[in-house]
Amino acid sequence: MNYKIREATLHDIPYITKIYNQGIEDRIATLETRLREDTEMESWFTTREERYKVIVIEDQESMVRGWASINIFNSRCCYSGVGDLSIYIERDMRGKGLGSTLLRGLLDVANEQEFHKLVLSTFEFNEAGKRLYKALGFREVGTYVDQGILDGSFVNITIMEKLI
Ligand SMILES: CC(C)(COP(=O)(O)OP(=O)(O)OC[C@H]1O[C@@H](n2cnc3c(N)ncnc32)[C@H](O)[C@@H]1OP(=O)(O)O)[C@@H](O)C(=O)NCCC(=O)NCCS
Known part of the structure; x- marks a missing residue:
């Protein structure tokens, strides 16, 4: 099946929220455990600075199957070239190559928007995420031990980066 990557619009918010x-x-x-409402995600979307893009991947029927974003890493201007990324594929569509296609698209956007680096945090146990990032040239910076609390238990968080 052919998939298309494009910039997200306000109409995509219900799909972005669901995914x-x-x-x-x-x-x-x-580490978030509270489910989001469309209105919260609308506000997340509409208050972003122009270069902090959100993109979606849609199938041949124009159904949105995943989304990715470049987020502020640190608001100090010395870090303006560093973007933090998020990526989510619809549950039933994972493991079919969509994440790789979408992340390639996000790297192109990061380049267009003149970021010099993308970074991310992932659970140390998120094998699919780590394989995806490594396959596209991200390197592991290190792992924070007992960094976050999820459902009452500590979790290790791995940091990764890629120079654009
Ligand atoms: C992580 C995620 C974005 C990856 O996208 P995807 O479409 O499932 O991944 P792809 O099919 O493109 O595969 C990418 C790589 O991960 C590997 N992979 C996919 N699913 C896997 C799994 N369940 N276990 C281990 N590796 C897996 C693939 O083999 C591939 O590696 P390779 O290129 O070395 O063969 C997607 O699974 C997802 O949305 N997961 C839930 C949200 C999430 O974890 N987001 C990232 C937060 S840091």
Whole structure:
């Protein structure tokens, strides 16, 4: 099947929220445990600075199957070339190559927007995420031990980076 990558619009928010909430429910992607409402994600989307893009991947029927974003790493201007990334694929569509296609698209956007580096934090146990990032040239910077608390237990967080 052919997939298309494009910049997200406000109309995509219900799909973005749904896919993000799957990532929250599955406890494999984020320390967040509270499911989000569309209105919260609308505000997240509309208050972003122009270069901090959100992109989506859609199938042949124009159904959004995943999204990725470049987020502020640190608001100090000396870090303006560093972007922090998020990426989420719809639960039933994972492991089919969409994440690789979407992350390639995000790297192109980061280049266009003149970021010199993308960084990310992932659970140390998120094998799919780590394989995806490594396959696209991210290197492991290191792992914070007992960095976050998820459902009452400490989790290790691995930091990765890629120079654009
Ligand atoms: C992580 C995620 C974005 C990867 O996207 P995807 O479409 O599932 O991954 P792809 O099919 O493109 O595969 C990418 C790589 O991961 C590997 N992979 C995919 N699923 C895997 C799994 N369940 N276990 C181990 N490796 C896996 C693939 O083999 C491939 O590696 P390779 O190129 O070395 O063969 C997606 O699984 C997802 O949305 N997961 C939930 C949210 C999440 O974890 N986001 C990242 C937060 S840091």
